[in-house]
Amino acid sequence: MFNKFMAKIRCGSGETSKRAPKGHFVVYAGDGNDDQEVMRRFVVPTSYLKDPIFKQLLDKAAEEYDFHSQKGIVLPCSDVSLQQHLDFIAQRS
Numbered sequence: 001m002f003n004k005f006m007a008k009i010r011c012g013s014g015e016t017s018k019r020a021p022k023g024h025f026v027v028y029a030g031d032g033n034d035d036q037e038v039m040r041r042f043v044v045p046t047s048y049l050k051d052p053i054f055k056q057l058l059d060k061a062a063e064e065y066d067f068h069s070q071k072g073i074v075l076p077c078s079d080v081s082l083q084q085h086l087d088f089i090a091q092r093s
Contacts, residue, residue: 029075030079
């Protein structure tokens with residue numbers, strides 16, 4: 001379901017990303033190191049903000065990053081893990 005909304009991006013490379021469609025927002029997740037941080041962009045329906053699993057991810061992000069990331073909302077998990085969470089949420093919806 002989310003494959004049409006996902007794009008692999010290289011954070012900090014000056015690339016501009018498209019705005020999320022109405023009723024969606026963008027989060028980033030992925031693994032990287034200090035030299036080249038590669039994050040994956042996910043466009044998530046706003047309805048997922050009510051989901052307990054997604055709320056936990058946002059709470060962890062708030063604890064870890066204080067939402068002061070210049071890259072947008074960065075979730076503290078791998079892109080593979082986030083994809084699994086989003087697939088699970090989509091199946092329950």
